[in-house]
Amino acid sequence: MPGSEIRSLLHPFLLLLICERPGHGYDLIERLSLLGADDLEPGQIYRVLRNLEREGLLASTWVASATGPARRRYELTTAGMAALETRMARLTELGHVLESCLTRWRRIAAATRPHSLTTP
Template sequence: MNEPTDRPPSGTAPEAWPSAWVRAALEPAILGSLAGGPLHGYGIAQALADHGFGRLRGGSLYPVLGRLEEAGHITARWAPGDAGPGRKDYELTDAGRAAYRDAVANWRRLGDALADLGATPRLTAQEGTAR
């Protein structure tokens, strides 16, 4: 069994995370993808794919972008296209940056709790002793 790592090496195509994990982490993952600067939808999808989130379809990505915009975590603006139609660029707001930091802290706490469960001796109901 492969041991999990904190992050796939940059530039690699990691195995996709389980779909339930992707759904649970999609909002903070999108916020994190924007931490380095504005991106359009395809750029966000590519950044997520590069970090194990698989190939997201527009039907998964754009509704979440809409919710993040409504929450004030990102802003969106139309930018002219280089060789075609314009595109919508998304940018992290200060509130989005704070939400991302909070989410990362909470996910770390969850990971610590999972690790602690395996390291903590537990009492069995029948035995009443540590196993």
């Protein structure tokens, strides 16, 4: 999915992933990629993580690594869980609107042949 659409979903995606399992930045980048959010710059993700922490939605601790430098591990706070619930409710509403739009499009696409469309 293109980065511009994903950027607007980055906050809830990160909150969701951290709710599932706390993790460090690189781990979260890999997990975002599995969600289809692979068109983002790591710098964007780290900025959002810092902002979420500044807002009190995440807490971080430094964890020693056996293979390199210590890593900052992010965990969801109580406020972060409340924010996640709110954002998931909004995404559910948005999902209903998008599904309605896609259903209409499928109906139009099935009934319209490419040669019958008017070209400007």
